[in-house]
Amino acid sequence: MSRVICIVFFCLFTGNLFSQKDKKDTARTLDPAADFYKAAVKLQDSMRYKEAIKLYEKAAKKRKNFAEAYNNMAFCYLELKDFANAQKNLELSIQYQPDNFNGIKYLGRACFLNKKYPEAKKHYDEAQQLDATDPELLCFVAELRSLGQDDKGALELYNSVILEKENYALAWLNRGLLKYKMKQFSYAIKDMEQGLKFYKYQGIADDVYEKLAQAKFETGDFKGAIKVFDTLVKRNPKNEFAYTYRGASKIETSDFSSAISDLEEAIKINPKSYIAYNFRGTAKGGLKNNIEALKDFDHSIKLKFDYPSAYVNRAAVKMASKDRKGACEDLNKADQLGSSVAYKLIQQYCGGPDY
Numbered sequence: 012m013s014r015v016i017c018i019v020f021f022c023l024f025t026g027n028l029f030s031q032k033d034k035k036d037t038a039r040t041l042d043p044a045a046d047f048y049k050a051a052v053k054l055q056d057s058m059r060y061k062e063a064i065k066l067y068e069k070a071a072k073k074r075k076n077f078a079e080a081y082n083n084m085a086f087c088y089l090e091l092k093d094f095a096n097a098q099k100n101l102e103l104s105i106q107y108q109p110d111n112f113n114g115i116k117y118l119g120r121a122c123f124l125n126k127k128y129p130e131a132k133k134h135y136d137e138a139q140q141l142d143a144t145d146p147e148l149l150c151f152v153a154e155l156r157s158l159g160q161d162d163k164g165a166l167e168l169y170n171s172v173i174l175e176k177e178n179y180a181l182a183w184l185n186r187g188l189l190k191y192k193m194k195q196f197s198y199a200i201k202d203m204e205q206g207l208k209f210y211k212y213q214g215i216a217d218d219v220y221e222k223l224a225q226a227k228f229e230t231g232d233f234k235g236a237i238k239v240f241d242t243l244v245k246r247n248p249k250n251e252f253a254y255t256y257r258g259a260s261k262i263e264t265s266d267f268s269s270a271i272s273d274l275e276e277a278i279k280i281n282p283k284s285y286i287a288y289n290f291r292g293t294a295k296g297g298l299k300n301n302i303e304a305l306k307d308f309d310h311s312i313k314l315k316f317d318y319p320s321a322y323v324n325r326a327a328v329k330m331a332s333k334d335r336k337g338a339c340e341d342l343n344k345a346d347q348l349g350s351s352v353a354y355k356l357i358q359q360y361c362g363g364p365d366y
Contacts, residue, residue: 044073048080060087078108085117094125112141116148123155131155146172150181157189165189180209188222196226217243221252228256233263251280255287262290267297285314289321296328304328319350330360 051066067084071077081104088097101118105111119134135152142148153168169186172179184206190199203223207215224239240257243250258273274291277284292307308325311318326341339361345353 044070044077044080047073048077048083051080051083055083055087058090060090063087076107078104078111078114081107082111082114082117085121089117089121089124092124094121097121098125098127110141112138112145115141116145116151120151123151128155128158144175146176146179147181150179150185153189154185157192162189162193178209180206182206183209184219188219191222191226194229196229199223199226200230200232217246217250220246224253224256224260228260228263233260236260237264249280251277251284251287254280255284255290258287258294259290262294262297265297267294270294271298283314285311285318285321288314289318289324292321292328293324296324296331299331301328301332305332317348319345319348319353322348323350323353323356326356335360 047066047070051063051070054060054063054066064084064087067080067087070080071084074080081100085097085100085104088094088100098118098121101114101121104114105118108114115134116138119131119138122128122134123131132155135148135155138145138148139152149168149172153165153172156162156168157165166186166189169182169189172182173186176182183202187199187202187204187206190196190202193199200223203219203226207219207223220239220243224236224243227233227236227239237257237260240253240260243253244257247253254273254277258270258277261267261270261273271291271294274287274294277287278291281287288307288311292304292311295301295304295307305325305328308321308328311321312325315321322341322345326338326345329335329338329341339357342353342357342361346357
């Protein structure tokens with residue numbers, strides 16, 4: 012990055028000093044493209060991406076082959092999730108600087124994020140010809156492999172990166188996400204938490220925290236899941252998913268009143284959330300408020316009539332309310348809808364003449 016150093020000469024004679032005051036400073040007009048570029052970099056560093064793009068465009072107009080401006084403009088577009096424009100600007104950058112490794116690598120990334128996977132592979136292959144050991148590129152390639160269902164190949168790449176650079180955050184985080192996908196939840200938690208630590212918890216997408224919380228839920232670490240959901244709610248007080256599943260986690264710890272509060276927040280955000288109504292009904296059932304619980308299950312089923320979980324949970328409350336026939340009808344409906352637990356409950360509770 013170029014820096015302009017301005018040297019001010021102090022005149023010995025007062026007359027000379029004042030005679031210069033009306034003259035224009037022409038130093039900044041010698042390279043206007045560089046001036047626009049410098050100002051854009053400052054805006055980009057302050058995450059003012061849209062404003063930065065405007066100045067990078069001005070810089071590129073002043074200097075047609077300004078590869079660095081196109082590069083940085085593309086990174087701004089990536090941050091704004093405008094992958095098509097990111098790809099366009101990276102293509103221009105490479106046009107003026109054909110052997111630009113980072114330009115080629117991130118062009119592949121832009122194509123990947125824009126779901127142009129064959130093009131992404133092409134550019135990743137080109138980048139690997141320039142540097143086959145770059146850890147970030149290897150992580151990008153691994154991610155593409157995983158998308159193509161080559162989880163074993165992706166895992167091997169992440170392992171090789173970590174072996175060479177044990178504190179490389181992206182490899183730890185992505186390996187954790189891959190293990191989550193493979194339902195290796197305990198290993199996924201370990202890797203994701205290590206990745207977060209190496210990233211110093213900066214610049215992490217909500218999706219990572221969501222999967223970490225779900226992995227903890229799946230392993231029965233409900234208190235741990237609640238802590239992660241706390242983070243998500245702090246980051247975004249309108250996160251329906253976080254409220255819904257923090258409520259579900261609290262049900263598992265028998266904190267029913269607090270669960271209801273979370274689920275009510277989720278319903279405020281999305282009044283059509285059949286999942287939140289189902290969980291709130293379960294929490295109310297936990298407090299033995301069966302009449303209100305049944306209302307929630309009824310509403311959940313009204314919103315989604317083929318939702319087996321709501322039938323199973325409504326059956327539990329009906330059974331607790333001595334409505335065995337109604338409970339067994341719900342269990343049979345859930346069984347027809349493919350519930351994995353309904354059949355066992357039918358065998359246990361719905362045999363005999365009373366049914």
